[in-house]
Amino acid sequence: MSAAHSDGRNVMPIPLDRRTRRDGDLRHVDMESFLAREFPGLVSRHGPLVARGIASLQAPPLSIEIGAVSWSFSSDGTTLVVTRGIVAGALVVTLDEAGFSDWAQNQRSFNAMLTARELRYRDGSETDVSVWDSLWLTLLEGWPVVDDTTDFVDRHGAPLDLDRVLTPADDPADVAHFLREAGYLHLRGWLDPADMKEVSSDIDRALPHYREGDGRSWWATLEDGSRRCVRLQEFIARSPATSAILRDERWDQLRRVLAGDELLEQPPVHGRGPEALMKPIGVTVGASDVSFHRDCHFGRHAYHCSNLVAGIAVTGSGEANGQLRVIAGSHRVLMPVEIAKSRPYLPVVAVPTEPGDVTVHLTCTLHESTPPLVAERRVIYTGFSLAPRADDATGARGGGGQALAALRERISQILLDDASRT
Numbered sequence: 086m087s088a089a090h091s092d093g094r095n096v097m098p099i100p101l102d103r104r105t106r107r108d109g110d111l112r113h114v115d116m117e118s119f120l121a122r123e124f125p126g127l128v129s130r131h132g133p134l135v136a137r138g139i140a141s142l143q144a145p146p147l148s149i150e151i152g153a154v155s156w157s158f159s160s161d162g163t164t165l166v167v168t169r170g171i172v173a174g175a176l177v178v179t180l181d182e183a184g185f186s187d188w189a190q191n192q193r194s195f196n197a198m199l200t201a202r203e204l205r206y207r208d209g210s211e212t213d214v215s216v217w218d219s220l221w222l223t224l225l226e227g228w229p230v231v232d233d234t235t236d237f238v239d240r241h242g243a244p245l246d247l248d249r250v251l252t253p254a255d256d257p258a259d260v261a262h263f264l265r266e267a268g269y270l271h272l273r274g275w276l277d278p279a280d281m282k283e284v285s286s287d288i289d290r291a292l293p294h295y296r297e298g299d300g301r302s303w304w305a306t307l308e309d310g311s312r313r314c315v316r317l318q319e320f321i322a323r324s325p326a327t328s329a330i331l332r333d334e335r336w337d338q339l340r341r342v343l344a345g346d347e348l349l350e351q352p353p354v355h356g357r358g359p360e361a362l363m364k365p366i367g368v369t370v371g372a373s374d375v376s377f378h379r380d381c382h383f384g385r386h387a388y389h390c391s392n393l394v395a396g397i398a399v400t401g402s403g404e405a406n407g408q409l410r411v412i413a414g415s416h417r418v419l420m421p422v423e424i425a426k427s428r429p430y431l432p433v434v435a436v437p438t439e440p441g442d443v444t445v446h447l448t449c450t451l452h453e454s455t456p457p458l459v460a461e462r463r464v465i466y467t468g469f470s471l472a473p474r475a476d477d478a479t480g481a482r483g484g485g486g487q488a489l490a491a492l493r494e495r496i497s498q499i500l501l502d503d504a505s506r507t
Contacts, residue, residue: 098265099417101347102471103449105226106191106387108485114186116151120167123189131227132164135220138230139165142424144216145209148175151185165224176209176217187384191225192485194218196422197383200499201492215423218382226387228419235414235431237266247413247434250442253338261345264393268416268450270443271436275339278441280326281399285463287324288361288399291317300494301357305371315373317361320465321354324361327465328354330397340469343393343445348472359467361399364407366457372496374407374456377425379415380448383489391416391447392470398438399463407457409436409444416449425451 114123138144139160146159148171157172158165171177178195180188184203187193195218198204199211206214219230237245240262247267251260252274264270295302295314303316321328330336331354340349352358364373381390402408412425413432420431429451436444445468446452 098262101265101344101349101391101393101447103226103386103390104388104471104474107474108388111190111192111485113182114189115182116149116154116156116185119185119189120156124167127224128165131224134227134229135165135223136160136163138220138223138419141231142216142220142421144220145213146172146175147217147220148172148177149185150177150179151182174208176213177207178214178217179205187485188221189225191222191384191387193384193489194222194382197489197492200383200496202499212421212423212427215421219419219421222386223419230419230421231430232418235418237413237432239263239266247432257342258345260342264343264445264447265345267411267413267434268447269411269413269434269436269452270343270445271438272339272443272445273439273441275335275443276330276397276441278439280330281397281440283326284324284330284397284399284465287326288317288320288363288463291320291323291361294323303372303496305365305368305373307365308367308369313363313365313368315363315365315368315371317363318357320361321356321359327359327361327397331359331467339443343469349393349469350472351469352467359465362464362466364454364457364462364464366459366461368456374454377410377412377429377451377453378422379451382422383492385485385489386449388486389448389471391449392468394446394448394466394468396444397465397467398440398442398444399465400461401437401439401442402462402464403437404435404455405458406460406462407455408438408462409446410434410453410455411436411446412451415451416447420451422451 146157148155148157155171157168157170157175159172184198195204195214199214222228223230237247239245240259245266250271250273251263260270292314295317297304297312301318302314304312305315307313340351343349368374380394396409411434412420412429413434415431418431420429438444
């Protein structure tokens with residue numbers, strides 16, 4: 086995945102483009118055919134990585150039930166093995182044939198099925214489910230769950246300052262390298278802070294045009310029982326200031342710097358995105374301050390990663406009014422999401438911003454938004470995407486991508502519905 090410095094440290098991180106699968110190759114995959122045709126090769130290549138992950142995370146065996154038949158996956162101490170039936174101490178997950186076919190092809194993760202309130206499991210915890218999501222992706226893609234050799238170095242092999250703020254005066258090669266090495270960036274000086282006041286005013290003017298249930302916004306419940314809008318889609322049509330920023334040559338220059346030797350595209354500056362997010366104080370229910378997650382954790386990592394998510398700080402951020410936190414290197418080491426929330430084993434880095442700062446993270450990088458304590462935070466989210474491959478017939482616009490996009494749109498309402506039933 087990377088070249089090594091003479092002293093063993095990495096100096097050439099993984100490329101942005103990690104796509105190994107195409108929608109055009111999708112088919113129905115049943116367990117028996119998977120075990121006969123694909124499993125042997127996957128185990129030969131990645132089985133030892135899975136076994137090391139099982140040992141390091143003390144993961145239980147996984148038993149999958151499909152109808153009246155079941156299979157169990159576990160480690161023999163060296164590699165991943167499969168046996169028929171349910172074994173003692175296993176996490177037992179019940180899937181239908183379509184669910185297994187999706188999981189076997191990285192179309193939908195256990196996490197996506199949990200979020201959609203579709204996954205059934207027993208004799209294990211949500212952490213066990215999360216661990217096996219990661220172990221399965223290790224099997225499919227060779228992305229290690231643990232790697233004791235992980236370090237962070239600059240282009241010359243010296244230790245990387247994970248708190249570094251990069252500016253247009255920095256060498257573009259250093260900016261591109263930092264992103265690939267650490268999985269995120271904190272940028273300053275690319276945008277005019279004075280423009281953020283007008284963007285915030287655009288948010289104020291846009292808010293009356295949104296209502297709960299309109300399909301263009303997310304809402305959350307506050308401590309006093311009131312509902313607040315926390316996310317505006319189609320915002321660009323109501324924000325001349327944001328439109329001007331994203332059409333400016335400076336923003337396109339940033340795209341070129343981040344791309345390095347690869348190809349990145351800016352999504353159209355119209356339609357549902359970019360979007361404005363408001364982070365009010367005292368949210369009790371709703372998708373506002375989201376704990377550690379990957380943007381590819383619902384599935385389809387192998388079809389579209391790594392894309393880049395850019396956050397424009399409309400207000401400043403920090404401990405007082407909430408901020409982005411990232412887990413450095415989590416695009417290189419497949420730390421399970423539930424373990425990231427409780428006992429992360431890679432550096433957790435806070436990214437406090439000033440108005441006009443830009444944060445960038447890869448869709449594979451674990452990140453979270455901490456809740457504001459004394460003042461609301463505002464941010465615009467947009468990004469850059471990998472250029473389509475020449476032989477990609479449908480790419481991320483395929484059925485699987487549309488299904489996961491629809492699930493993401495439903496998250497806030499799912500949380501509100503859950504709360505209303507309790």
